[in-house]
Amino acid sequence: MNRPIIPRSPLRKNGKNNNGSFIRDITALCEQLQLPNSVKDAAIGLNSPFPLRISKSFLEQIERGNPNDPLLLQVLPQTLENSKVEGFSDDPVGDLSNSVTPGVIHKYRNRVLLTVTGACAIHCRYCFRRNFPYNSENPKRDNWDSAINYIHQHSEIEEVILSGGDPLMLELENLSELVQQIEQIHHIKRLRIHSRIPIVAPERVNEQMLTWFDKVSLPVVMVLHSNHPNELSTEVESVLNRLSQRGVRLLNQSVLLKGVNDSAETLAKLSNRLFDIGVQPYYLNLLDRAHGSAHFEVSAKHTQEIAAALQTLLPGYLMPKIVRDQGKSSGKVVLCLESL
Ligand code: SF4
Structure with a gap:
């Protein structure tokens, strides 16, 4: 597999990019x-x-x-x-075997995912797409034409998921151009955006972006990615409030990570804080086994203990579904305590 080339911003000598962010x-x-x-x-x-x-x-x-x-x-x-650890790979969730045209992943019948950019505001060391070939899998290379044509031709697709990288790292003009084309496709009922931006760079969700959200005609679901309650500052809360006011439905997915959030108390705190700021806990993903991320993996036994304890700490509606992506064509499965 080709190594990814992540779009980079010009650097100043102090290690910050040219806008200091x-x-x-x-x-x-x-x-x-x-x-x-x-x-x-x-x-x-x-x-x-x-x-x-x-x-x-x-x-x-x-x-x-x-x-x-x-x-x-x-x-x-x-x-x-x-370390190269057995069972870990460059494509742990089978993105490439489900790629139907560059940057378009069609794994589940009625939804399709576009890797719209390789850029992110932070580089999470456990990322399952840390080795993804964003250069070749780039749906923007022909001004979105192949991606839009593919969606047009597949009337079973009801939901388009903008992913990456982080779709909110795209220039707003590019994002808007893409979404306008998606809005024209009659069988599309929803737009989903997978983004960590409101959590890790809330200042990027500025007035201009909020005004753009006002204009999107499709219902928008935003799946955030927060792993720890310390990430949810008052600034984050304020941005999420403003997104909610615009009708954006907010869900959160986390990844269970050794040394980061591998305790029931931390995860319960996270769910409670998410509820307080208007976000529904959605998924707790077990680690996708990407090369370079093995040191984050939580053992099966400890995962089971955490899940059992978490159930006693949270009401059902705040309990995230514990999921594992099986890769290739089988995709995500929801795990019950006995199967962990
Ligand atoms: S923000 Fe998401 S896509 Fe980007 S590095 Fe983190 S986990 Fe990966």
Whole structure:
């Protein structure tokens, strides 16, 4: 498989991009977070085309001087990622075997997913698409033509999912152009957006973007991605409120991650906080086994203990469905306690 080339922003010498919103340099990160040299040492020697990238807003939520901060661990490159572990692959959920035209993944009969960009505001080290070939699987390469034609020709498709990367990293003009074309297709009933932007770079959801949401004629479901209650700042809350006011339905999916959120108390806190800010807990995904992410995997036994404890802490409507993606054509399955 080709290695991905993630679109990058021009860098200044201090490791930030030209608008100062991202950190991409381990030394700058350690300085800003007052981390010991051992953190930097553990990252040096990592041989990965998936570089460090953290938004300023996410950085602000990380505790200074704490190398085990649960938000830091999600984005901190470590040489551990070099290990090749059996059962892990570059395409753990079968994206490529379900790609019908570049950047269009048709796995489930009535919905289709577009990988509209490879760009993200942060690089989550456990990402299941960390090795995805965004260059070749790019639906924008012909101005969306093949993707739109494919959707037109498949009247069984009712929902288009914009994914990536992060679709809200697209220039608004590009996003708008794509969505206008989707809106013209009569059999499309819903638009779904998978995005971590409102959580990790809420400032990007600005007035211009909110005004654009007002104009979208399809019902919009936004599946957010938050793994830990510390990610949900008051700024995040305010942006989510404004999206809700525009009729955007908000759901959240998380990934169960060792050292980050592998405790029932943390996950219960997350669900409660999501409810308080108007977001429905939706999925708790077990780790998709992408090369470089093995150190995040939680054992089956511990997963079972967490799930059992979580059920006692949460009312049913706040309990996320625990799911595993089986890859290839079988897709996601919802797990019950006995099958974990
Ligand atoms: S924001 Fe989503 S797509 Fe981007 S690196 Fe994180 S998990 Fe992957």
